[in-house]
Amino acid sequence: MRYFIGLLFFLSTVMSQVTDKNFKDKIGDGFSVVVFTSEWQEQELDESILEGVKGHEEAIIITVKSEDTKKTSKKLRLRNFPSIGLFHGGSKKKVWKADMDGEIDVTNDDIKDAISEVLAEDVF
Numbered sequence: 001m002r003y004f005i006g007l008l009f010f011l012s013t014v015m016s017q018v019t020d021k022n023f024k025d026k027i028g029d030g031f032s033v034v035v036f037t038s039e040w041q042e043q044e045l046d047e048s049i050l051e052g053v054k055g056h057e058e059a060i061i062i063t064v065k066s067e068d069t070k071k072t073s074k075k076l077r078l079r080n081f082p083s084i085g086l087f088h089g090g091s092k093k094k095v096w097k098a099d100m101d102g103e104i105d106v107t108n109d110d111i112k113d114a115i116s117e118v119l120a121e122d123v124f
Helices: 002-015 070-075 108-123
Strands: 031-037 060-065 083-088 091-096
Touching: 031 108, 083 108, 091 108
Parallel strands: 031 060
Antiparallel strands: 031 083, 083 091
């Protein structure tokens, strides 16, 4: 499973590089879970965080490099990497930022719950 998730990260980066110019287009439809990484990040993302998130309510996972999305990272106030953002229909819904050591206090259930909360808001 770890190999599969690692392969997804690699393919999402290689197949379609996300930049500030195309960021809105990439996150425009449905749910997007965006993993912001950096060449100089201290900690690698614990891939178990994303297990079961891809496909949950048709969510997609996109990995972006902070170097390619400097304006977006600045707008989201991301200073530590990796960090994760949840977007729905092109709008930011939630951001989980890494602490100074590169640790993110989030689980895959937290991300799924945030998706469910967004769906509940859409009802009213």
